[in-house]
Amino acid sequence: MPILAPPRGFRDILPTEARELRAIERALDETFASYGYVPIEPPMVERVDGDSGLERERLMQFLDRDGSLVALRPDITTAVARLVAQRYRDAAGALRLSYFAPVFREEPAMLGAEREYDQAGVELVGPSGPLADAEVLALLAESLARCGLRDATIEIGHVGVVRRAFADLNDDESAAVLDALRAGDHVGAFRLAADAGMRDEALGRARNALSARGRAVESIDIDGVDELREVIHLARDLFAGEPLWGVPNLSLVPALPYYTGVVFEALHPKSGFPIAAGGRYDLLLGAFGTPRRATGFAISVPRLHLALFESGWRAARERALVSLAPAGTRDTAQLAAALRARGVVVAIGAVAERAGLEIVDASVVDHDHVRVADGRVMTADELARELA
Amino acid sequence: MSRLRFALAQGVLLSDALTALRAVGLDVSRLGEDRRLVVPSGDVEFVLARPSDIATYVERGAADLGIVGKDVLMESAARVLELADLRFGACRFVVAAPRDALERSLDEYRHLGSLEVATKYPHVAEEHFRRRGIQVEIVKVAGSAELAPQVGLADWIVDLVATGATLAANDLAVVEEIATSTARLIANPASYQLRRREIAPLVERLASWAAAR
Numbered sequence: 001m002p003i004l005a006p007p008r009g010f011r012d013i014l015p016t017e018a019r020e021l022r023a024i025e026r027a028l029d030e031t032f033a034s035y036g037y038v039p040i041e042p043p044m045v046e047r048v049d050g051d052s053g054l055e056r057e058r059l060m061q062f063l064d065r066d067g068s069l070v071a072l073r074p075d076i077t078t079a080v081a082r083l084v085a086q087r088y089r090d091a092a093g094a095l096r097l098s099y100f101a102p103v104f105r106e107e108p109a110m111l112g113a114e115r116e117y118d119q120a121g122v123e124l125v126g127p128s129g130p131l132a133d134a135e136v137l138a139l140l141a142e143s144l145a146r147c148g149l150r151d152a153t154i155e156i157g158h159v160g161v162v163r164r165a166f167a168d169l170n171d172d173e174s175a176a177v178l179d180a181l182r183a184g185d186h187v188g189a190f191r192l193a194a195d196a197g198m199r200d201e202a203l204g205r206a207r208n209a210l211s212a213r214g215r216a217v218e219s220i221d222i223d224g225v226d227e228l229r230e231v232i233h234l235a236r237d238l239f240a241g242e243p244l245w246g247v248p249n250l251s252l253v254p255a256l257p258y259y260t261g262v263v264f265e266a267l268h269p270k271s272g273f274p275i276a277a278g279g280r281y282d283l284l285l286g287a288f289g290t291p292r293r294a295t296g297f298a299i300s301v302p303r304l305h306l307a308l309f310e311s312g313w314r315a316a317r318e319r320a321l322v323s324l325a326p327a328g329t330r331d332t333a334q335l336a337a338a339l340r341a342r343g344v345v346v347a348i349g350a351v352a353e354r355a356g357l358e359i360v361d362a363s364v365v366d367h368d369h370v371r372v373a374d375g376r377v378m379t380a381d382e383l384a385r386e387l388a
Numbered sequence: 389m390s391r392l393r394f395a396l397a398q399g400v401l402l403s404d405a406l407t408a409l410r411a412v413g414l415d416v417s418r419l420g421e422d423r424r425l426v427v428p429s430g431d432v433e434f435v436l437a438r439p440s441d442i443a444t445y446v447e448r449g450a451a452d453l454g455i456v457g458k459d460v461l462m463e464s465a466a467r468v469l470e471l472a473d474l475r476f477g478a479c480r481f482v483v484a485a486p487r488d489a490l491e492r493s494l495d496e497y498r499h500l501g502s503l504e505v506a507t508k509y510p511h512v513a514e515e516h517f518r519r520r521g522i523q524v525e526i527v528k529v530a531g532s533a534e535l536a537p538q539v540g541l542a543d544w545i546v547d548l549v550a551t552g553a554t555l556a557a558n559d560l561a562v563v564e565e566i567a568t569s570t571a572r573l574i575a576n577p578a579s580y581q582l583r584r585r586e587i588a589p590l591v592e593r594l595a596s597w598a599a600a601r
Contacts, residue, residue, distance in 0.1 A: 184468055188470065272579070274578060
């Protein structure tokens, strides 16, 4: 007997779920397009040489036939950075790109983690400043709202402010502190800072900054806090949404090292992990030889789907599926064509997988007449009107 | 909103953790009353679990907060927020070797180019020797690593020691210290943001309780 389950970390998405994911994809595509973002499809496989941001051991990598090391893409942002450096090196103006695509990451076994999942997101390359930062923030908030997600908050921090909170330290020391914060180790970060001779008063100020969320951020006097507040105000002008969706939060230090300015995460009470994350990453494109300002976000589609599902969301109902019991092959063919021409969704014969669709049982009487479950006989026209 | 879920490690840290929680005003009287592993208490729900599972629960959001040793966090590589050092449960990760055989094993290392290291903590051991540039072969054991050098399973061990008595009793001596460990208050990163109003006062009270000890 062959093994029937896919390899660890990969799975089949069955029709009911696939239909829901398509609904999410449509909502996201439409929202991205409404802000002027155009789709892009980088390849599934990328060379392993540039700085991907992700640790090597998280890559699903293998050798190409010419001996070069390649990997299934771990994210789309890095591919976009490479592509911008190659194709849009001298482009003036803003580049607005969007994607909805699978990414691949090696995960430790036995954690139930997926090695392939869909990411949806945008990259805004070129513009900098508060309006550009606000644009991607508002777009994220609007995207989640248009998918039907309620009660999401977007926590908005600023890596530059955190860095400046430790300005008393030299470059190496402050890099070590930032590394600890990126790993979530606040205890270790403050211990490193204290060991490096940062004074109690400065430590206290940094501690206040790192724990400031919401209104408390207003009392923080570090360069960049005003910018953070301005970005949030502008984002709320661009998309009003639910009250208080944007929360200033200086404790937010993402794990990926390439962020430089405003950063954010979308959180939801039904999800133990962020649903989406993003921010300004002005240094990544420079690693590919084309220093350009850039910001963007990526939504984890499975996490978004799960949060939607757990809060009672279901994909919008589609038209019912008529399961047409055949009688005479030509009559059946002609009746199916007549129904479909009138906008009815028809499958000939019994349906094994309803994919959550409503099923209407009907049987062929002749090329223009159908009998429905309660015994009534009607024309293709009449059935089409009844189902409309 | 649901109760704040607080995961506590069963075992050596539990009594100190309960002392800390009692000191900051949480009612822990019903913990350990019977064999229940989920114990509601006011606005909090306590969950008792094995130390190595606490990091997993908190990382995945099955618990919002947890108290667990830094040693467990170092070995698990779970992404959680370490918010406060609670200063109890002190122990050290050390490299140890048979007291009389340190020279012999180093000599062997020069000859064979590799040492065998038995440990319950393969990640910590691997990371340490990689940083030091020493080539080792890690032998993962499920308990009593002290036994390994005596029966020829490994040259050295990496183990967690509190007093060092077990090492001494097995004729092992500390070669070097890798890291010190004490109990940490940890949080799920998403919970820490979404439930900051409930979590922040607890962090503050537990941190000042620890600082005053």
